[in-house]
Amino acid sequence: MREITYAEAIREAMSEEMRRDPSVFFMGEDIGVYGGAFGVSVGMIDEFGPERVRDTPISEAAIIGAAAGAAVTGSRPIAEIQFSDFVAIGLDQLGNQAAKMRYMFGGRAQVPMVVRAPAGSGTGAAAQHSQSQEAIYCHIPGLKVVTPSTPYDAKGLLKSAIRDNNPVVFLEQKLLYRVKGPVPEEEYTVPLGRADVKRTGRDLTIVTWGRMAGMCLETAVRLAEEGIDVEVVDLRSLVPLDKETVVESVKKTGHLLIVHEAVQSAGYGGEIAALVADSEAFFYLDAPIRRVAGLDVPIPYNPTLERNAVPTPERIERAVRDLLG
Amino acid sequence: MPRISAAERGAAVEERAIEVPRELQREMYLKMLQIRAFEEKVAYFFSRGMVHGTTHLYMGEEATAVGAVASLGDDDFITSTHRGHGHTIAKGIELPRMMAELLGKQSGYCKGKGGSMHIADLARGNLGANGVVGGGIPIATGAGITIKLRGDDRVVACFFGDGAINEGTFHESVNLASVWKLPVIYICENNQYGMSMSVRRATNIDDLSLRAKAYGIPGTRVDGNDVLAVYRAVREARDYVRKNGPVLIVAETYRFSGHSKSDANRYRTKEEIAEWRERDPIARMRKRMLEGGSATEEELVELENGARRSIEEAVKYAEESPESSIDELETDVYAD
Numbered sequence: 001m002r003e004i005t006y007a008e009a010i011r012e013a014m015s016e017e018m019r020r021d022p023s024v025f026f027m028g029e030d031i032g033v034y035g036g037a038f039g040v041s042v043g044m045i046d047e048f049g050p051e052r053v054r055d056t057p058i059s060e061a062a063i064i065g066a067a068a069g070a071a072v073t074g075s076r077p078i079a080e081i082q083f084s085d086f087v088a089i090g091l092d093q094l095g096n097q098a099a100k101m102r103y104m105f106g107g108r109a110q111v112p113m114v115v116r117a118p119a120g121s122g123t124g125a126a127a128q129h130s131q132s133q134e135a136i137y138c139h140i141p142g143l144k145v146v147t148p149s150t151p152y153d154a155k156g157l158l159k160s161a162i163r164d165n166n167p168v169v170f171l172e173q174k175l176l177y178r179v180k181g182p183v184p185e186e187e188y189t190v191p192l193g194r195a196d197v198k199r200t201g202r203d204l205t206i207v208t209w210g211r212m213a214g215m216c217l218e219t220a221v222r223l224a225e226e227g228i229d230v231e232v233v234d235l236r237s238l239v240p241l242d243k244e245t246v247v248e249s250v251k252k253t254g255h256l257l258i259v260h261e262a263v264q265s266a267g268y269g270g271e272i273a274a275l276v277a278d279s280e281a282f283f284y285l286d287a288p289i290r291r292v293a294g295l296d297v298p299i300p301y302n303p304t305l306e307r308n309a310v311p312t313p314e315r316i317e318r319a320v321r322d323l324l325g
Numbered sequence: 326m327p328r329i330s331a332a333e334r335g336a337a338v339e340e341r342a343i344e345v346p347r348e349l350q351r352e353m354y355l356k357m358l359q360i361r362a363f364e365e366k367v368a369y370f371f372s373r374g375m376v377h378g379t380t381h382l383y384m385g386e387e388a389t390a391v392g393a394v395a396s397l398g399d400d401d402f403i404t405s406t407h408r409g410h411g412h413t414i415a416k417g418i419e420l421p422r423m424m425a426e427l428l429g430k431q432s433g434y435c436k437g438k439g440g441s442m443h444i445a446d447l448a449r450g451n452l453g454a455n456g457v458v459g460g461g462i463p464i465a466t467g468a469g470i471t472i473k474l475r476g477d478d479r480v481v482a483c484f485f486g487d488g489a490i491n492e493g494t495f496h497e498s499v500n501l502a503s504v505w506k507l508p509v510i511y512i513c514e515n516n517q518y519g520m521s522m523s524v525r526r527a528t529n530i531d532d533l534s535l536r537a538k539a540y541g542i543p544g545t546r547v548d549g550n551d552v553l554a555v556y557r558a559v560r561e562a563r564d565y566v567r568k569n570g571p572v573l574i575v576a577e578t579y580r581f582s583g584h585s586k587s588d589a590n591r592y593r594t595k596e597e598i599a600e601w602r603e604r605d606p607i608a609r610m611r612k613r614m615l616e617g618g619s620a621t622e623e624e625l626v627e628l629e630n631g632a633r634r635s636i637e638e639a640v641k642y643a644e645e646s647p648e649s650s651i652d653e654l655e656t657d658v659y660a661d
Contacts, residue, residue, distance in 0.1 A: 054505070057504065069452065069463060072467075073467070092460060093494075096460065106439060106657060144659075
């Protein structure tokens with residue numbers, strides 16, 4: 001199978017959906033000739049023109065709110081927010097408007113929009129350009145929240161998100177943009193709300209998502225050499241959540257480690273822990289549920305500090321050994 | 326009422342007499358009466374504890390919503406505000422189901438999930454009232470994008486108050502609409518107060534329509550208590566925005582009631598309220614129609630009785646409707 005990058009996969013998903021459905025359009029800062037801050041949309045303006053690939057002023061509230069207004073009147077906007085940290089500027093429009101319209105209006109409104117935004121640390125951009133804030137969106141009923149870890153998932157999930165009739169927050173991993181992976185030439189989608197068991201194993205379940213999925217897989221491969229058999233469940237979409245896959249995996253392995261880049265306190269990992277504690281899988285647990293997550297600090301600038309503010313392979317490995325101890 | 330000089334008017338809305346047919350005048354008078362009667366009933370329900378939550382009454386501002394919406398086509402869009410009963414009724418909502426929504430009934434427009442601040446009537450292009458000041462301005466702007474992409478000739482009327490004009494969403498949205506030439510009529514209802522904050526203390530300009538200059542779009546000011554003046558201004562704006570992009574219209578008006586039910590009116594004087602009541606848009610229109618020969622006394626009385634009857638029927642329907650179903654609590658969060 002051919003290999004393309006995560007960024008190319010996202011571009012393909014957008015372009016294919018824009019060819020397929022004339023109501024899909026794309027707007028955001030510097031997405032036109034510049035090609036997006038991370039080069040995701042290079043060339044799209046040449047194919048679709050400035051009406052459907054709309055360069056916006058730096059106005060996050062207007063971008064997200066106009067997406068909601070376009071969506072509720074029958075368009076299918078994709079809004080790019082240059083860094084996911086800046087969604088905060090438009091959070092009223094996302095959380096108080098787009099997310100709630102359908103419910104407030106008794107089910108009569110439909111808001112099919114995608115907010116794409118790069119998340120995560122590792123670029124040296126420090127505290128205001130490096131966060132993983134998925135828990136905020138997961139806490140707002142009415143939003144769907146997706147975060148792919150591979151080019152294959154990125155393309156298939158984004159196509160599903162664009163076709164979905166709800167506001168979807170699509171969190172991209174900026175350190176993965178240049179990572180290549182197999183993506184078929186032919187049409188496919190990945191449904192929202194279905195986790196992917198990226199590696200099967202007998203001894204311990206790691207539930208993870210986003211960039212951490214790759215780190216967990218590498219750790220699992222290393223531990224396999226010692227005969228420690230780790231299962232890696234990549235949630236892919238946080239809302240809706242594939243509870244069944246998580247519960248079934250923990251029932252099988254009897255051990256649960258949750259790994260996410262976002263800060264630990266009030267993180268979505270707590271929700272996963274509670275889900276398992278409150279399920280039949282609880283009776284299969286041979287050890288407490290453990291989390292390896294971001295420290296409760298803003299992301300620092302210094303590379304060593306930055307690397308250690310979020311989970312490292314060493315911390316993940318130590319936690320696995322502790323749990324199986 | 327501040328005087329509006331011809332020079333202050335933007336290019337979009339020039340002093341030109343647009344003929345308003347008698348039938349339309351009567352229709353507008355009836356709509357204003359319905360809004361007033363609807364809200365008098367709502368105020369009564371609140372005072373009796375029959376409706377919970379809060380409500381923001383539009384009484385005194387009826388000419389702005391009615392004049393503006395009367396100039397729109399049926400399939401034009403509007404966005405409304407927390408003080409949205411007037412826009413909603415003007416856009417033609419069915420009164421019984423609107424009253425049912427305020428009473429939290431299953432037959433309400435939003436199955437009782439929205440209430441006073443969140444009524445929408447999407448079938449008629451009403452994209453909804455809004456609980457957040459300035460919250461609807463980006464949404465109206467986005468509706469303008471849909472129109473532009475489809476290439477049809479609809480427009481969007483975006484209502485908001487003088488309070489919202491200092492929100493970031495106003496700036497971001499009007500700027501965006503100006504560079505993309507979106508067909509949006511931004512209508513600022515300057516009722517002189519954002520809750521207790523006088524517009525004089527909240528901005529450093531007397532004429533809010535001057536803000537339009539910053540976006541390179543026409544800005545104009547209109548007597549918001551004169552339904553015909555509002556009608557004419559928005560009518561001209563409607564033609565303009567289709568070809569040229571957005572305009573800002575500031576309608577000078579006043580809310581007779583407090584901000585919400587908790588308001589003790591400490592920030593304004595009885596004299597000021599009385600002075601504006603002298604300019605009651607409904608009484609003014611009545612007088613004008615009589616004097617201009619658009620309607621006879623008998624015809625006006627008939628309209629007044631009709632408005633009251635329509636509200637009584639709405640109340641009856643709402644009261645007889647069942648409460649919102651508990652089975653609906655978790656529905657409508659997501660679309661399929």
